[in-house]
Amino acid sequence: MVQKLDYLKETPSQTAGPYVHIGLAPGDAGFDIYRHELGRDIAGPDASGTKITVRGVVRDGTGAPVKDVLIETWQADANGVYPSQGSVDPSFRGWGRVIPDFDTGEWAFDTIKPGAVTDQTGTVMAPHINLWLVARGINLGLNTRLYFPDEMAANASDPVLNLIEQPVRRQTLIAEQVEGGYRFDIQLQCPSETVFFDV
Amino acid sequence: MTQLFPRDRAWHPQALDPNYKTSVTRSPTQPLLSLEGTTSELSGPTFGHSDIDPLDNDLLRNFATTGDPVGERILLHGRVLDENARPVPNTLVEIWQANAGGRYRHKKDTYLAAIDPNFGGCGRTLTDDQGYYRFRTVKPGAYPWRNWVSSWRPAHIHVSVFGTSFAQRLITQLYFEGDPLIAKCPIINTIPDPRAIDQLVAALDINASVPFDCLAYKFDIVLRGLRSTYFENRPEGN
Numbered sequence: 001m002v003q004k005l006d007y008l009k010e011t012p013s014q015t016a017g018p019y020v021h022i023g024l025a026p027g028d029a030g031f032d033i034y035r036h037e038l039g040r041d042i043a044g045p046d047a048s049g050t051k052i053t054v055r056g057v058v059r060d061g062t063g064a065p066v067k068d069v070l071i072e073t074w075q076a077d078a079n080g081v082y083p084s085q086g087s088v089d090p091s092f093r094g095w096g097r098v099i100p101d102f103d104t105g106e107w108a109f110d111t112i113k114p115g116a117v118t119d120q121t122g123t124v125m126a127p128h129i130n131l132w133l134v135a136r137g138i139n140l141g142l143n144t145r146l147y148f149p150d151e152m153a154a155n156a157s158d159p160v161l162n163l164i165e166q167p168v169r170r171q172t173l174i175a176e177q178v179e180g181g182y183r184f185d186i187q188l189q190c191p192s193e194t195v196f197f198d199v
Numbered sequence: 200m201t202q203l204f205p206r207d208r209a210w211h212p213q214a215l216d217p218n219y220k221t222s223v224t225r226s227p228t229q230p231l232l233s234l235e236g237t238t239s240e241l242s243g244p245t246f247g248h249s250d251i252d253p254l255d256n257d258l259l260r261n262f263a264t265t266g267d268p269v270g271e272r273i274l275l276h277g278r279v280l281d282e283n284a285r286p287v288p289n290t291l292v293e294i295w296q297a298n299a300g301g302r303y304r305h306k307k308d309t310y311l312a313a314i315d316p317n318f319g320g321c322g323r324t325l326t327d328d329q330g331y332y333r334f335r336t337v338k339p340g341a342y343p344w345r346n347w348v349s350s351w352r353p354a355h356i357h358v359s360v361f362g363t364s365f366a367q368r369l370i371t372q373l374y375f376e377g378d379p380l381i382a383k384c385p386i387i388n389t390i391p392d393p394r395a396i397d398q399l400v401a402a403l404d405i406n407a408s409v410p411f412d413c414l415a416y417k418f419d420i421v422l423r424g425l426r427s428t429y430f431e432n433r434p435e436g437n
């Protein structure tokens with residue numbers, strides 16, 4: 001026998017199910033209950049930086065849009081500083097909740113373009129937005145990142161993109177420049193499956 | 200310098216489980232990219248008392264207009280801890296559930312059980328400085344769903360928790376002690392280890408029950424632990 005390690009086990013995940021909006025975005029479920037719904041203001045109107053709109057759709061293995069997905073976003077401010085690290089921009093929250101149109105599965109969110117982030121080890125990461133996806137049929141939330149197509153040089157030296165063995169798969173994390181902003185479609189399954197992380 | 204404990208993915212449900220049919224087309228087929236947490240994953244959003252209202256955690260009252268909701272009144276309480284058994288204070292806990300008849304207040308739910316005019320079905324709160332949270336609600340009903348010809352979800356409450364790092368983010372479901380539907384549920388059975396399933400079953404807590412008012416159930420939530428890297432020659436270490 002050996003001594004016992006006194007760790008607890010993490011609570012196992014369960015799918016958010018099709019009605020995640022009731023808890024996290026009741027207005028989208030069809031009723032108003034809270035004075036203030038959380039996650040609707042990633043960057044307030046006065047946040048400094050370049051205002052951008054990101055739109056996209058999440059697709060399942062058959063190519064059909066995932067209409068009941070809920071995406072949470074987390075990003076640094078225009079200077080590359082996260083709010084919990086002491087961002088000094090009071091109108092910048094950095095975190096948001098994104099819900100698609102229930103008929104088409106298309107979603108969009110407004111924010112400001114994040115700056116490059118210097119990690120605690122001193123490594124510089126290209127500007128990116130962290131995404132976390134939950135939905136019916138997703139048993140454990142999926143983590144991924146959105147990078148920007150107009151940051152070619154920074155992307156080329158990004159330590160996370162460079163961890164991806166197949167260069168062609170790095171492209172799945174780089175948004176597309178479109179009229180009025182960026183487009184980032186997420187594929188849950190092959191052939192051009194988005195890279196998801198075990199972080 | 201801090202890192203998160205690696206996630207034990209054998210303890211969590213598997214992404215693909217053919218018995219939970221929706222997972223078949225929504226589970227990644229490529230291996231996940233293992234990533235030691237960077238600032239992006241170790242930081243996370245924070246919430247304060249200005250974000251929520253005091254009544255938000257009382258589902259008996261937060262939507263009621265003409266009286267109390269129908270159903271068995273319960274007090275749901277517990278703590279949010281990390282894998283080091285340290286309390287996680289001041290973190291946001293959000294819940295949602297069906298009403299006592301098993302019907303959700305959602306424009307996409309068409310189950311024939313009645314909507315309860317006095318029940319919204321969601322609540323939220325911040326844990327206190329010891330990591331405690333509490334909600335008042337009614338016990339949700341079981342409901343049918345499309346998987347097998349006759350699949351029924353056991354009574355459950357959906358739970359969302361933040362912690363301090365974006366990589367601690369967790370959504371799960373709690374079940375109720377003694378429910379015979381637990382063993383038959385394809386969603387619960389996506390979890391391979393029976394001990395992990397037990398961790399999702401809230402215990403009937405008679406001591407915390409309020410006489411002639413409500414039964415209590417206790418449900419503790421454990422988020423990923425934080426690890427300091429020792430023996431590093433850094434002034435800001437640990």
Ligand SMILES: [Fe+3]
Nearest residue numbers: 017352355357
């Ligand atoms: Fe449910």
